[in-house]
Structure formats: C-alpha cells, structure tokens
Amino acid sequence: MLAFREKIVKCGCCGKDIGEIVFDKSYKMPDEIWNLSKTEKEERAQIDSDLCRLDDRYFIRGVAYLPVNGTDNSYGWGIWAEVSQEDFFDYVENYEEDNSTKPKFFGLVANVIPSYENTIGLELTVQLGSETQRPEFYFTDPMHLLTKEQAEGISIEKVHSFSSNKS
Ligand SMILES: [Zn+2]
Structure with a gap:
C-alpha cells in the first residue's frame, strides 16, 4: 500500500x-475609484471585474503571489495595477486569448495592502496569463518588503495575520 x-x-x-x-x-x-461618491463613480469611472477606467487612467486586476514557506501554497493578493493606455487596450483586445508569452509590462499598485507600508504607487511588472488565468504581478522595488517577501516567501503565521487584520 x-x-x-x-x-x-x-x-x-x-x-x-x-x-x-x-x-x-x-x-x-x-482604491481611488472605491473612494469616489456614487455620482463621481458614474461620471468618471468605468468598472468591470477585471478592468477599470478612471478619467483617462487605466487599471487591470491581477494577483501578486507570495510563496508560503514550508508549504506548496502561495498567498494571493488580488489587487489592481494602473497601467498605460496602450497596454490596457492591448490586454482588452486579446482578453480571450492566451497571453502568457507576451512580454511583461509596467504597472503601479492601486490598492492599500494592509500589513505593508506605502503600497499605493508601488512599482510592479505585469505578466499576462492564459485564457483562464488572471495576470500575475511581480513587485520590483528592491527596497520594499513585498518585493523581498515575493522572492523569499512568508510564514504561515504571517498569512494568518492577514486575515486577522481588522482594516
Ligand atoms: Zn494562527
């Protein structure tokens, strides 16, 4: 057996x-869109589950995975990144296709991530996925804790602390 x-x-x-x-x-x-009044949202924003626009700024939803040490799992922050208009529309046009071989492009974190400082505007690169995968985000600022933890992993205790946060 x-x-x-x-x-x-x-x-x-x-x-x-x-x-x-x-x-x-x-x-x-x-967050910037979330914090708008209902009227402002209607006037200035277009909101979809994976794509958002605010005035002439563009955002896509993706996942930043942090490997969890001692396990085969990763923690996934399902966050938004501001991207260029060109990259946004390229993604929209090819949304139904396998984009996993496309080159990475630049983005900026658009959510406050609890447990971390100064995440709004934090630099990342976007790796698009296959038809069924959300884009993956990779933090690039060498001075930020998230970049270090994405490379080195986090503890299971830290993962638990994320869901214990009242934020
Ligand atoms: Zn615990």
Whole structure:
C-alpha cells in the first residue's frame, strides 16, 4: 500500500490547520475609484471585474503571489495595477486569448495592502496569463518588503495575520 504522504501544516500562532486559513484577498476596484461618491463613480469611472477606467487612467486586476514557506501554497493578493493606455487596450483586445508569452509590462499598485507600508504607487511588472488565468504581478522595488517577501516567501503565521487584520 502506498503511504499517505499529505503533510499536515499548522499555524504556529494558533495551531489552526492550514486548510482553515484564508489564502487570498481580492479588491473589487482600485482604491481611488472605491473612494469616489456614487455620482463621481458614474461620471468618471468605468468598472468591470477585471478592468477599470478612471478619467483617462487605466487599471487591470491581477494577483501578486507570495510563496508560503514550508508549504506548496502561495498567498494571493488580488489587487489592481494602473497601467498605460496602450497596454490596457492591448490586454482588452486579446482578453480571450492566451497571453502568457507576451512580454511583461509596467504597472503601479492601486490598492492599500494592509500589513505593508506605502503600497499605493508601488512599482510592479505585469505578466499576462492564459485564457483562464488572471495576470500575475511581480513587485520590483528592491527596497520594499513585498518585493523581498515575493522572492523569499512568508510564514504561515504571517498569512494568518492577514486575515486577522481588522482594516
Ligand atoms: Zn494562527
């Protein structure tokens, strides 16, 4: 008989099983749009689940994954990035296609990410995915904690702290 090799990973802060801990958080829209009044939203913004426009600025939704050390999982921040008009419309036009071989392009974080400082305007690159994948975001500022953690990983305890935040 084959050995059952599933690894049980528990949180060091509370002993919760890894399966009970939330591994992602998503934002419905960029913070700047979220914070507008209803009237302003209607007048100035166009809001879709993966694409937003505010005046002449353009935003796409993607995921920034942080690997979780000691597990096969990653934590996914489902955030928005401001991108150039050109990259935005290129994405829109090819939305139904496999874009995973397209070159990366530049973006700026458009959400406050709790537990981290100064995330609005943080630089990243966007890697588009296949038809069924959301774009992936890679932080590029060498001085920012998120860039370090995306490269080196985070602890399961830190993942648990994300969902304990009242923000
Ligand atoms: Zn815990």
